Amino acid sequence: MKLIEITEASEQLAEYANSQEPIMLTRNGQIVAALMPFSGGDSEIDKLPSNLREMIQQLSLSEESASASSRQKTELETTFYQLVEQWKSETRGISSTEQLSVHPAYQQIIGMGRDVIPLLLRELEKNSGRWFWALKSISREEPVTPEQRGKTKEMISAWLNWGREKGYKW
């Protein structure tokens, strides 16, 4: 059995926990909590006090939720890239900013909302298409100055800087 003063680093605590030994937590030399190895089996859960059983149930629900969120993210990306390919294929040769932006696939991407901003920034960084209208519509912001209008490289740079400042990762 290990004794850990709870002022010690949590990394150390995790290290001891991995050893599957029982752990006693102390503060100023007084035992304040005990940690026991736990396999997560149903028979072990049944022996726990009801408040701990509820906590375990909540944890497992949040794991399901994280898994669902990950599935949604994958579906979002799949749909996004399908729409990107459709847009690029169906707008070849088009120079009109308006025609490019009112294309149904482009409009569907705008309709996907803020969740696609990191994907749009990623596409801009790859020079895959003119996503300025979409970014402006979704974010309701305009980091491009009047002097930069039309200067694609500078516009890309302005939007990528905007994304970084807003904390987006892509």
Add this chain to the structure above:
Amino acid sequence: MVGNEAWIARIKVWIERDFPNLSPTGYEITSPDTIDYNCIAWAAEDSERWWWPDSQNIDYWPAGVPREVTLNAFMQAYQTIGYQVCDRPNLEPGFQKIAIYADAAGKPTHCARQLCDGKWTSKLGQDEDIQHETLEGPAGEIYGNVACIMKKAIDRENQSLSWTKG
């Protein structure tokens, strides 16, 4: 001509799908795709900006020219860099010419620029640059037909490479 044969073959399928008159009249791909500039800018010898009078003020449009998709506004845009309306697309010594295409409703869709050998150069939207033998090549469902020819005197002292190259 640019790129490897497989790449060119793939691009040609797309180009000839969208512009079926190009193959019978003759054309070649002269640069890879880029979103840096469009055909309107390319005709104006600007390869750093995307020219379009969009309603969201996203892209470049010459100052003082109405920000509207009309033939008149496009003619005015090219007038800011020295072009004047003319009658014929023939090669004329001392002049460079451009051709503005418009759809059935008269809305501009595309612009091509004449080269010193009488051929034309076009940027295809967000995609490649091409050199085409005739103005009929890009005409069709997407670009409509030529609605206006403009010309400007060539400054022989500072003749740009774009006059000789597509």
